[in-house]
Amino acid sequence: MKHPFKKTLVLAMCALSLVEISCSSDDGPGEPAVGNAPPIELDCDLFLEDLILTDNPDAPIDYIISCHAVVKGKLTIEPGVVIHFAKDARLRFHEPSSIHAVGTADKPIVMTGTESNPGWWEGILFLSRDNTNIMEYVDISYSGGQTYNGHGHASVVVYSDGALTMNNSTISHSEETAFEARGNSARVNIENNTFSNNGQPLIMNVFNAHKVSATNDFSDNTLDRVFLISDSGAIGEAVTWQNINVPYRAMGVLSVGTNGSITIQPGVELEMAPGSGFKSIDGGLKIVGTEALPIIIRGQFSGPGSWRGIFMNSLHPINEIGFAQISDAGENPDADEGAVELWYNAKLFIHDTDFKDLGACAVYGKLQAGQSENPNYSSSNLSFTNTACTVLFEQ
Numbered sequence: 001m002k003h004p005f006k007k008t009l010v011l012a013m014c015a016l017s018l019v020e021i022s023c024s025s026d027d028g029p030g031e032p033a034v035g036n037a038p039p040i041e042l043d044c045d046l047f048l049e050d051l052i053l054t055d056n057p058d059a060p061i062d063y064i065i066s067c068h069a070v071v072k073g074k075l076t077i078e079p080g081v082v083i084h085f086a087k088d089a090r091l092r093f094h095e096p097s098s099i100h101a102v103g104t105a106d107k108p109i110v111m112t113g114t115e116s117n118p119g120w121w122e123g124i125l126f127l128s129r130d131n132t133n134i135m136e137y138v139d140i141s142y143s144g145g146q147t148y149n150g151h152g153h154a155s156v157v158v159y160s161d162g163a164l165t166m167n168n169s170t171i172s173h174s175e176e177t178a179f180e181a182r183g184n185s186a187r188v189n190i191e192n193n194t195f196s197n198n199g200q201p202l203i204m205n206v207f208n209a210h211k212v213s214a215t216n217d218f219s220d221n222t223l224d225r226v227f228l229i230s231d232s233g234a235i236g237e238a239v240t241w242q243n244i245n246v247p248y249r250a251m252g253v254l255s256v257g258t259n260g261s262i263t264i265q266p267g268v269e270l271e272m273a274p275g276s277g278f279k280s281i282d283g284g285l286k287i288v289g290t291e292a293l294p295i296i297i298r299g300q301f302s303g304p305g306s307w308r309g310i311f312m313n314s315l316h317p318i319n320e321i322g323f324a325q326i327s328d329a330g331e332n333p334d335a336d337e338g339a340v341e342l343w344y345n346a347k348l349f350i351h352d353t354d355f356k357d358l359g360a361c362a363v364y365g366k367l368q369a370g371q372s373e374n375p376n377y378s379s380s381n382l383s384f385t386n387t388a389c390t391v392l393f394e395q
Contacts, residue, residue: 049073055080071097080107085121098130103137113142119175122146123155126162144174154180161185174198196220203227210239218246225249235260243267250276256283267293277308284316289323299328305359313343321350330359338364347376358387365393
């Protein structure tokens with residue numbers, strides 16, 4: 001068996017030999033000058049075992065990757081390393097691989113293309129489930145040419161139940177999406193990152209929406225939206241959606257189940273795609289802004305019936321909507337009878353909320369036989385503009 005550091009030693013010796021050549025007093029006119037050492041081109045086979053990439057201070061570019069690299073060992077990238085990727089090159093982390101790419105504020109790790117064209121290189125895919133996977137102080141640019149399992153182009157993809165922590169990093173000039181984690185089992189943490197000059201910054205499964213930290217900057221992209229994808233299952237834990245600096249766009253029905261709850265911070269703006277909505281079955285929903293920072297829930301497209309609405313069948317104690325602006329709901333008035341719809345005896349305190357441009361009632365509720373009101377519903381200070389009806393409870 002090969003020693004795990006053998007390839008690191010080979011690369012380090014190559015780098016040292018370049019330094020020795022550039023510093024020699026016998027350098028000829030055709031040899032590199034100090035500070036202009038050529039990069040090392042990495043063979044794809046190197047990534048099948050543990051590998052450490054080190055910074056050569058005499059090389060403006062430390063390494064070039066020109067292949068479809070399948071990573072199966074531990075890849076360690078040290079501070080200051082600069083890697084250029086050739087056209088359509090990529091890194092794909094398969095089991096049992098891992099990554100430890102930790103730069104510093106003064107010596108970030110740079111991963112970019114040999115040409116400054118969005119989508120020039122494919123990007124980085126994580127199939128690895130190693131919880132130690134980390135990228136910190138890493139600048140990634142001009143990638144996103146990859147597609148995987150029929151999804152769109154993205155620079156960094158955490159697939160299925162892959163894992164990655166990314167902090168203090170930058171993803172820019174992606175062909176389409178900067179960062180994508182569609183799987184509801186993906187384990188991701190992203191804090192203090194900058195996503196700029198991409199098609200769009202982030203696609204995240206709704207199960208990880210609470211991992212989208214307000215410390216990230218998602219501005220200055222073609223479409224400044226953080227997409228929340230819901231495909232199956234219901235949230236079963238207490239989570240909080242943070243007030244990030246761009247709107248979320250909900251895609252699909254966002255479900256909350258037993259033992260689950262969603263608290264939405266003041267100032268959050270939710271843009272609801274057609275067919276999307278909230279559905280709480282025995283879960284909790286707390287959508288409470290402030291007078292200065294209302295929560296805005298509106299359609300992707302303006303006008304009555306752009307999205308479904310908020311359905312609640314729950315006695316959860318946190319159920320509350322307040323200091324909110326809800327518009328454009330009531331996509332199918334026969335099924336979605338209220339922008340906020342309450343099943344029998346569902347609990348809700350709603351207050352200081354403006355309803356506008358609805359294809360259905362603002363609040364609609366079901367009553368059991370013999371009931372004249374829902375004993376678990378209360379409201380105050382609601383306003384209505386262009387709604388099919390205001391508040392209606394019926395048997």
